[in-house]
């Protein structure tokens with residue numbers, strides 16, 4: 001068994017509702033994908049040299065944020081030495097990593113009380129936003145298989161059901177975009193045909209009023225190449241702010 005970090009569900013961030021707490025218990029105890037579970041546990045034991053003195057979470061990672069959120073942000077999966085280490089989504093990806101990039105944009109638009117997300121005791125709180133992921137276990141090479149996406153959809157659906165005020169969904173990257181459209185269909189939303197194509201900054205309003213927005217994932221691959229700039233992501237979150245106010 002890997003060493004255990006603190007259980008995020010027990011930390012004082014927004015005090016999850018009973019429904020959300022139940023979903024999170026189911027997520028952290030899930031063992032449905034043997035390949036991913038083995039990978040996460042191996043990383044938690046081997047560790048990165050810079051974190052060798054830390055206890056890694058090493059388990060599936062639940063979502064994080066405001067149970068009353070109107071904005072649901074959906075990423076791809078935990079980072080091996082980020083959320084798989086800290087136990088909180090988009091937390092601890094390192095200076096200049098995905099979490100810093102995302103939180104800076106969320107803070108600028110009032111969705112977060114801090115612009116950085118380094119560890120589970122850093123006092124970060126999300127306001128009117130909740131961050132989830134399409135897959136809850138860190139995958140090798142950041143590539144879950146279609147079967148792993150399908151298995152983990154259950155958790156996204158359950159978490160979404162426990163967030164009764166969501167009126168907009170922001171998908172970070174094409175894989176999250178595709179996963180969200182599959183989840184929307186499973187939730188019974190009328191999905192446009194053909195399915196809307198992913199593009200950074202795109203926004204689709206469904207017949208029932210739910211808004212679906214897309215942005216490039218704030219991975220180093222995108223942010224270090226200039227494909228995604230801080231201004232581009234900040235603009236998307238400003239658009240989210242306007243969208244949920246409609």
Ligand code: SF4
Nearest residue numbers: 030032033060137152
């Ligand atoms: S990826 Fe999802 S379904 Fe698979 S083991 Fe992890 S939490 Fe369970």
